[in-house]
Amino acid sequence: MFDADPDAQLVARCVAGDVQAFEPLVLRYQRPLFNVAWRLLGNPEDARDVVQGAFVKAWEKRASFDPRYRFFSWIYRIVVNEALNLRERRPVVAPLADDLRAPGAGPEDALHTRERASALHAALLDLSDHDRQVIVLRHFGELSYAEIGETLELDEKTVKSRLHEARRRLGKMLNPGDFQ
Numbered sequence: 001m002f003d004a005d006p007d008a009q010l011v012a013r014c015v016a017g018d019v020q021a022f023e024p025l026v027l028r029y030q031r032p033l034f035n036v037a038w039r040l041l042g043n044p045e046d047a048r049d050v051v052q053g054a055f056v057k058a059w060e061k062r063a064s065f066d067p068r069y070r071f072f073s074w075i076y077r078i079v080v081n082e083a084l085n086l087r088e089r090r091p092v093v094a095p096l097a098d099d100l101r102a103p104g105a106g107p108e109d110a111l112h113t114r115e116r117a118s119a120l121h122a123a124l125l126d127l128s129d130h131d132r133q134v135i136v137l138r139h140f141g142e143l144s145y146a147e148i149g150e151t152l153e154l155d156e157k158t159v160k161s162r163l164h165e166a167r168r169r170l171g172k173m174l175n176p177g178d179f180q
Helices: 008-015 019-040 045-059 070-087 105-125 127-141 145-152 156-173
Strands: none
Touching: 008 019, 019 045, 019 127, 019 145, 045 070, 070 127, 070 145, 105 127, 105 156, 127 145, 127 156, 145 156
């Protein structure tokens, strides 16, 4: 567990029914949760729907929140479950390419960047849910190993092992020449 939880007071107020205390939590976590959902689903509209639904569900189920854990870990699990449920109902059709063009980059550089981002995104979507979760949390959610462990309810050593194996599998899916 983490000693200084910046959300503890807000969550306690939410559990008591204070809707005003929920807004700062939504504002703080909507973007990282969107990024996680988008990386899991490959579609920004679906990701927005999942995150919005997760916040609604979190509010409705706030009484079940266990204050021994961080709010982000709890709502992250809701987002992942909602995303996986949506994927079962509506499989991903095609990966969406990022526009990661650097300012001032020429058209060839921009095309190469989009192609790399598209290849990475497609490979992420081809990973198992377990592999994708640890990679997304570490590299897109920028969580520490301890935070990933708490979020996924895993030992930190297990997180490191899973992340190592997930990176290895992802690397096998990608063409190394595309990333030079």
